Each structure stands twice: as C-alpha cells, then as structure tokens.
Amino acid sequence: MARQPRQETDQLVRGRERNLFRPLVFTQSDGTVTDETLMDAVRTGDLAKLGILFERHHRELFDFLVRMTGNASAAEDLVQDVFVRVLKYRATWRGEGRFETWLFRIARNARADYFRTRTPDAPIEEAADHPSSAPLPGELLARTRDVVRLQRALMLLREDKRELIVLARYRGMKLEAIADLLGIEVGAVKVRIHRAVKELRDIFLRLNESPSWNTTNSVGSCPTT
Amino acid sequence: MEHDKLGRLLPDDIDRREADELDATWRMLGGIDAPAPDSDRMRARLDAVIDALEHAEPSRPRTWFGFRGLAGGRRFYAVQGLAAAAILLVGIALGRFVMSDRTRPADSASEIAAMRSEMRELREMVSLSLMQQQSASDRLKGVTWTGQLDRPSGEVVAALLDGLMHDPNVNVRLATIDALERFASRDDVRRAAIEAVDRQMSPLVQIALIDFLVKTNERQSAPTLRRLAQDPRVNDAVRSRAAWGLQQLG
Numbered sequence: 001m002a003r004q005p006r007q008e009t010d011q012l013v014r015g016r017e018r019n020l021f022r023p024l025v026f027t028q029s030d031g032t033v034t035d036e037t038l039m040d041a042v043r044t045g046d047l048a049k050l051g052i053l054f055e056r057h058h059r060e061l062f063d064f065l066v067r068m069t070g071n072a073s074a075a076e077d078l079v080q081d082v083f084v085r086v087l088k089y090r091a092t093w094r095g096e097g098r099f100e101t102w103l104f105r106i107a108r109n110a111r112a113d114y115f116r117t118r119t120p121d122a123p124i125e126e127a128a129d130h131p132s133s134a135p136l137p138g139e140l141l142a143r144t145r146d147v148v149r150l151q152r153a154l155m156l157l158r159e160d161k162r163e164l165i166v167l168a169r170y171r172g173m174k175l176e177a178i179a180d181l182l183g184i185e186v187g188a189v190k191v192r193i194h195r196a197v198k199e200l201r202d203i204f205l206r207l208n209e210s211p212s213w214n215t216t217n218s219v220g221s222c223p224t225t
Numbered sequence: 226m227e228h229d230k231l232g233r234l235l236p237d238d239i240d241r242r243e244a245d246e247l248d249a250t251w252r253m254l255g256g257i258d259a260p261a262p263d264s265d266r267m268r269a270r271l272d273a274v275i276d277a278l279e280h281a282e283p284s285r286p287r288t289w290f291g292f293r294g295l296a297g298g299r300r301f302y303a304v305q306g307l308a309a310a311a312i313l314l315v316g317i318a319l320g321r322f323v324m325s326d327r328t329r330p331a332d333s334a335s336e337i338a339a340m341r342s343e344m345r346e347l348r349e350m351v352s353l354s355l356m357q358q359q360s361a362s363d364r365l366k367g368v369t370w371t372g373q374l375d376r377p378s379g380e381v382v383a384a385l386l387d388g389l390m391h392d393p394n395v396n397v398r399l400a401t402i403d404a405l406e407r408f409a410s411r412d413d414v415r416r417a418a419i420e421a422v423d424r425q426m427s428p429l430v431q432i433a434l435i436d437f438l439v440k441t442n443e444r445q446s447a448p449t450l451r452r453l454a455q456d457p458r459v460n461d462a463v464r465s466r467a468a469w470g471l472q473q474l475g
Binding site: 047048050051054058059062067074075076080081083084088150154165170175187190197204 | 231234235236239243250254255257260261262263264266267268271272274275278360361394396427429461
C-alpha cells in the first residue's frame with residue numbers, strides 16, 4: 001500500500017477526521033487532530049497514524065536526547081527506539097494524560113536502558129563542530145568560548161540535573177508538565193531547578209578558572225536519582 | 226518554545242542577586258545549539274517497522290544503504306561524494322601514470338596492475354581503519370566504503386561481521402547488513418546472520434536480518450525464525466516479519 005507523502009498526510013487527516021471526531025473534544029483550536037486522538041487510533045490498530053505523531057514530535061525528542069547524551073548518532077538511535085516502543089506498548093496507552101508526557105516518559109526509560117547496556121560513544125562529537133573555526137572578533141570569540149565551556153559544564157552535570165535544565169530551558173516545558181513527568185510536586189521542581197542551575201554555574205566557573213579541569217571529575221555518569 | 230527567563234522557575238525566596246547570576250547562566254544556555262536530526266532516514270525506518278506490523282510482507286525496494294528514503298540522507302551524499310572523490314583521484318593517478326609511461330609499453334601493463342592492486346589495498350585499509358573509529362559516523366563511512374572495494378579480503382568480511390555483532394550503533398549495524406549482501410554466498414556470513422537475528426536487541430536490525438535471510442533463501446534459518454515468530458517476548462514487528470520470512474522460505 002502506497003503511503004501518502006508526509007506533509008500531505010497531516011492535512012489529509014485534518015480534513016478527513018474532522019468529520020469523524022467531534023472537534024471540541026478531539027481537535028485542537030487550529031482544527032488539527034490532537035496527539036491523544038491520534039494515539040488512540042494507533043492503539044486501536046491504525047498504525048499509520050504514528051507517522052503523524054512522529055512528524056510532530058521527533059525533532060523535540062531528538063533535541064532532548066542529543067542534549068542529554070551529547071551524541072547525535074545515539075540520539076537518532078534513541079528516537080527510533082522510542083517510536084518502536086510506542087508501537088510495542090501501544091496497548092498500555094490509556095489516554096488519561098498528555099501524549100507528550102507519555103512519550104517523554106518512554107524516552108527517559110529508553111535513554112536509561114541504552115546506557116545501561118552500552119558504553120557511550122565519544123560525547124558531543126557533532127557539537128564540537130559548532131563553534132566556527134574562522135577567526136572571530138575578540139568579544140565574539142570570548143562569548144563563543146564561554147558557550148563551549150558552558151556546554152561542557154552541562155555535560156559534566158549529573159544526569160538528573162541536566163535533564164531538568166534541558167526540559168525547562170530547551171523544551172520549554174511548564175513546571176506542571178515537568179512535575180507530572182518526574183512524578184514530583186511543582187514546588188520540588190522549582191527547588192531542583194534552582195539547585196541544578198546553581199551547580200551548573202559552579203562547574204562553569206571552575207572550568208573558567210582551570211580549563212584543564214577534565215571529565216575525570218565528571219558526575220554526569222552518575223545514575224539518575 | 227523556550228523559557229528565556231529563569232526567574233519564575235525558581236522558588237520565591239531566592240536572593241535577588243543570586244537569581245540575577247543564575248539568570249545570566251540561564252540566558253547563556255540559549256547560545257548552545259544542537260544538531261538537527263536526519264528526519265528522512267528516521268522516518269524511513271519507522272515506516273519499515275510499521276509496514277512490517279501492518280502487512281508482514283516484504284518492505285519496498287531497499288536502497289543501496291538499506292531502507293527507503295535513506296538515500297536522501299545528507300550522510301549518504303557525503304559518503305558518495307567522498308567515494309567519488311577517491312575514485313576520481315585514482316583515475317587521475319592512473320591516467321598520469323599511463324601518459325608518462327608510454328615510452329615503456331612492455332612494462333606498463335604490469336605496473337598498472339601493481340598500482341591498481343596498491344590502490345585497492347589502500348582503499349581497503351582506509352575502510353578498515355574507519356570501521357575502528359570511535360565516531361559512529363566514521364564507522365558508517367567505513368562500512369559504506371567496503372561497497373566500493375573490488376575483491377575485498379577476508380579481513381573486510383570479518384570486520385563487517387564484527388560490526389554486525391558488536392557495533393553499538395544501530396545505523397552502523399544496518400549498514401553492515403547491506404554491505405554483507407555481496408558476500409551472501411559465504412557460509413560464515415549466512416551463519417552469522419542467523420546468529421545475529423537471535424542476538425540483536427534492535428527490532429530494526431532484526432527485521433533487516435530477516436529480510437537478508439529471505440533474500441538469500443537461507444533455509445537453515447527456519448528454526449530461528451520459527452522461535453522468533455512464536456516468542457511473545459519478541460517485538461511484534463519482528464514476530465510478524467519472522468512469520469512472513471518462514472512463509473517465504475517455505
């Protein structure tokens with residue numbers, strides 16, 4: 001069976017399923033079918049709908065995982081693993097919460113399993129390419145160095161703390177969503193974010209004082225608590 | 226969407242000065258870029274899994290590299306470019322050699338043969354070396370390069386089998402399966418494929434291996450495929466494909 005081109009599929013579903021689902025319940029304000037409705041369809045056997053969910057979420061998932069692992073190849077593997085797990089565990093989807101939270105919960109487990117069974121590749125192999133090798137004006141050069149150092153500090157941060165920063169800073173998750181994902185209170189999320197950023201800043205300042213401070217001091221490989 | 230301001234994410238009783246310092250760090254985090262994913266390749270692989278589950282029939286014609294759409298990936302073009310550049314260099318070198326040696330026709334044929342042999346060994350050495358690199362993208366290049374080798378040695382086959390069994394990266398393992406297709410007439414390759422389909426943890430790799438075994442009509446894989454098809458702990462897509470594989474092998 002020929003699959004519809006991806007960009008068109010979403011529109012197709014949008015148009016077709018408006019008649020199938022009650023808009024107030026199953027569609028978003030812009031008329032698109034909600035993630036939860038699509039996942040319901042996947043659970044009941046319409047597996048092709050997973051393609052739409054993939055298109056909607058794979059980039060943010062990749063961004064989360066590449067910032068957590070510092071390795072694009074590993075992040076790609078993990079994104080694929082996450083969607084295969086969505087298929088595998090589709091029967092466990094109850095539609096009681098947000099699909100995104102469920103997806104990130106799977107992603108956290110996939111990441112934990114991945115590094116339990118494998119030795120991580122060299123971290124941030126791609127990220128090292130980001131700072132341009134071309135000569136930069138003094139101020140810009142200093143700023144670029146700071147960003148590279150901060151990136152290193154982030155990778156040295158313990159995984160659970162790094163995760164909080166990535167979710168809040170890069171994924172723009174609301175405190176309530178993070179609390180739901182981690183299974184803790186909103187107040188506890190605030191406290192943990194405070195501690196994480198403070199520790200990140202400390203590591204960053206230490207790297208500034210002693211650029212040779214290396215990964216042997218890393219706490220990034222500590223198990224997630 | 227990103228949280229550009231840290232302030233409202235912190236507890237209310239934080240000292241103002243400390244909050245400002247932390248906010249500066251928070252803002253600086255915005256300067257860290259992340260690479261973009263190879264969406265086409267990932268989508269193609271997901272489609273392969275969905276196809277396997279939906280139809281339990283052969284996936285659509287695979288590209289040189291393994292799965293539909295993968296040929297559209299940037300890495301594919303980069304590797305193709307590298308291979309093309311290497312072939313061009315070999316061609317130029319051979320051309321110059323031929324032109325400069327026209328005065329010695331008796332020797333030129335054997336010398337060209339010797340040079341070709343050396344170039345082949347060089348390319349093989351580069352492929353093997355790439356396959357041992359720590360970077361997954363380098364190893365992927367190394368595996369792909371083996372496809373360009375004329376009469377590769379047993380060492381190359383051994384390296385590909387090692388990659389299939391032990392490489393931590395799924396993309397590399399998938400590429401080794403494609404690279405091994407040309408050696409499918411070898412018993413050790415087919416035996417390794419049967420062993421690998423049982424040992425692999427990635428459903429994507431398992432499905433590609435089942436396709437490989439069916440394509441090579443490896444009937445000895447039937448007991449393994451039967452076991453996979455009947456094991457409830459195995460991924461649904463893999464079980465479906467194993468069942469399909471058994472049907473194909475008769």
